[in-house]
Amino acid sequence: MSSVAKKLVGQTAAYGISSIVGRLLNFLLFFAIHSKVFGPEKYGIIGSLYAYVGFFNVLYTMGLETAFFRFANRAEVNFQALYNKVLSFIIFTSLAFTACILIFINPIAEVIDFPDQQLYISWLAIILAVDAITAIPFARLRLENKAIKFASLKMANIFITIGANIFFFWFCHGIYFGEFLPDLKPLVSKIYVPEWGVGYIFLINLVANLLLIPMLWREFRGFRFKLDLTFMKPLLRYGYPLMIMGFAGMVNELIDRILLLEFLPENFYPNLSTKGAVGVYNGCYKLAMFMTLAVQAFRYAGEPFFFSQAKEKNSPATFALVMKWFVLICTFIFLFVSINLEDFKLLIRDPEYYQGLGIVPILLLANLFLGVYYNLSIWFKLTDKTQIGTYISFGGAAITIILNILLIPVLGYMGSAWATLACYFSMAVACYILGQKYYPIPYPVGAITGYLVVAVLLVLAALYIPIANSVWRHLFHLVLCAAFLLLVLVVEKPKFSLKR
Template sequence: MSVAKKLVGQTAAYGLSSIIGRTLNFLLFPLYLGIFAPEDYGVINGLYAYVGFFNILFAFGLETAFFRYANQPGADRQQLFNRVLSFIICSSVLLTSVILIFINPISRLIKFPNQQLFIGWLAVILAVDAITSIPFARLRLENKAAKFAGIKMLNVLITVAANVFIYWFCYNVYQENFLANLKPVISKFYFPEWKLGYIFLINLVANLLLIPLLWREFSTFRFSLDFTFMIPLLRYGYPIMLMGFAGIVNELLDRILLLELLPTNFYPGLTSKGALGVYGGCYKLATFMTLAIQAFRYAGEPFFFAQAKEKNSANTFALVTKWFVIVCAFIFLFISVNLEDFKFLLRQPSYYQGMAVIPILLLANLFLGVYYNVSTWFKLTDKTYFGTFISFGGAAITIILNIALIPVLGYIGCAWATLVCYFSMAVTCYYFGQKYYPVPYPIITMAGYLALAIGLVYASWYVSVSDFLWRHLFHLGLCGIYLVIIVLIEKPALRLSR
């Protein structure tokens, strides 16, 4: 049980910075909406959507390859670090140069013909992200969760503080809403026509600051480019890169298809862009599950590689996955039965009509987390191409179901397509994993806990309690029932593990 406790501690460290960072960034959303017209905000979202695809291209799947080869017997971790980072530096400089050279045709191709400056900044941001990913991976490999989380958190705080300074303080001073006597000073560096540009510039500066923050890791680096050495790592990593592309399709394509396929007047008083806004706003509440999964992945990936060498590794993997499902099922239950208390995060009543997608998306992301857990087998057996096939199968399901369901169900169809996609990926990955790397996952137990959580959510929907206080006590009681059952069933196992 000690290894599980260690994993929980590291997950908490990674999760704290991730949750706080995501929350602070989420709070910038209303700040932006108070300044930007919808078309301006569309530029931000559109360009950062492309950043998601290019982040995967710049990384080449080498972060996971670094973990895999660093845990091989007799691995020279310093040499591995030098060679992987040398390759990433060269490839990032090359890719960024290509974007900058062809920036005009690229801007026209992606439908942002007047945003060359922003695209250029984003190209540099992509390079810095890729280069710093390897030192960050080294921190995770060495179990330096506190330093990893601290640097990530500082980066977020710098970004948020700079945004608040520009888009709240400087904006209001310039508009003479307060401290009008400071306007001559503010006018020297705050230009209203730059209002979009500051977002990208702040991101660029904050990312560049990661280099001195990681200076101790960079100080040990010695340039050592060896293409022969890199071939097996790239062979291992490219299926992971393709998985990443498929994952971005699963995550983002539904929003593009919703805009294209939603029938006119499907939602009275809402255009397709308005419906997309409602779906996107409600989708943000599903990120509570995503945060838990991301925190777990940060700690889990190096943990699984390290534990693979232990005698009882399969039992450890099964135990970790069971508790992952228990915790995530509780997150799903708690948010789903208390949706009315999360409305304040959406801020505007026009978003409330889409809240039915939230439980579906929470459950979808839970299965995505299960997939990440059971996918360990193809990383440990160097059969990462299975991950590529599974991810592209998921992408196919996403495309087919969105095309079929959006005209009939609207954004509810998008949510169901996401759930079916991630459920199918988890089941398929488990099936093949039991053939090549058997792990005794307690499937019946995990399914029972998940069914319990779903049943309690249904109970909260179909038992109507009008009084505010009694309704909330009822909902908390449902969560309590889940926790009591977990304790009663798992308590004997916990005693034996001590």
């Protein structure tokens, strides 16, 4: 078990380089530049449009990434033939979907209430196709355990995106508005149009993603286009419940932005419009993404790892051990960020966003339970009962929609945060109960629950014990973090021999 754990930790770290560093740089980009250039109103436009992109991403990939993992592990399957046919199908459908969006772009723009943003929507449609087409080569890299190459390509994409954002929104923006180097304004004016505003974000994303195709030339080099619908039928049968589950997941993750636009009463926040409130919510959500970083890094390595270990006789014990330490790490992230929120908020350059910081601890805890759900969900993927995952996800989506509709008019975006927590907690509980019936795994539920309760109590202590002096307050917060780590050390150390 020790070597297996080391392998998973190593792969998680490699995938985490791209996932964590990438998202961290994007967060810093928002905190350092976007929160200064774009107020909550404009940032609300970005959040709303990318919410729709999240739903379409699921449609474009159709659950075929996971189906590719599942079928590639079957002895009778020719790997290269499988890869060719899956990628061919994705290329065909992605280009078809994007063509449909471009043909019907005007009515689509009207329906989603962005009637003047057809150009941005066109760019997003192309981005969707490129993302889907490159998803299968990236899945192949994961399956072949080429974590370093996977991370390197992702990092290249990230640095291109970050560099272009810095160039346009700091260098060009600063020169154009006379903040520095005013003599260069005539030159910058030829390449920088301030009126484009958030449009540069979509254009940069498009160019950076297109550059991934030549970067993946080795994965495309041996590819032969072969559209075989008969061959794809079992993969689609396996993948479509995952696609439906993905739609439900997007409802849980992104629908709150759309529902805030619909159900937040006018003047609920005296100093904010409805789109401004969405911008504040989306901006503060960035701080909660520290949890998502850990969850995402684990998911990249975890899914192929779980499939590869499923045939081992001690796999249930391995899965239980992985779950416990995953929760311990995420619980500490929840604790550390929540009790030091007054320091993390300084990353945001526009104080107008500060009014939404109360959602951060709730969303951190919500994303922790989402990570627990991802761990638990391996049972229905291994037993080919993916339809049960669909039912769980739809139940979570129903909770999300109902609670958002009920709570937004009363609590504003705080209601959306509580709805997210209720959704992911309910999904994790349902997945655990059903999993113990069909694929029993000895998860240490008592220990996990105990650690979570302690962390929540420590966060409440940090939030509600008033300490006026900032030095003593920070010291108190460090003591709380150290107390949790000491508790883990005292409880867990006796369970492992010195050799382990």
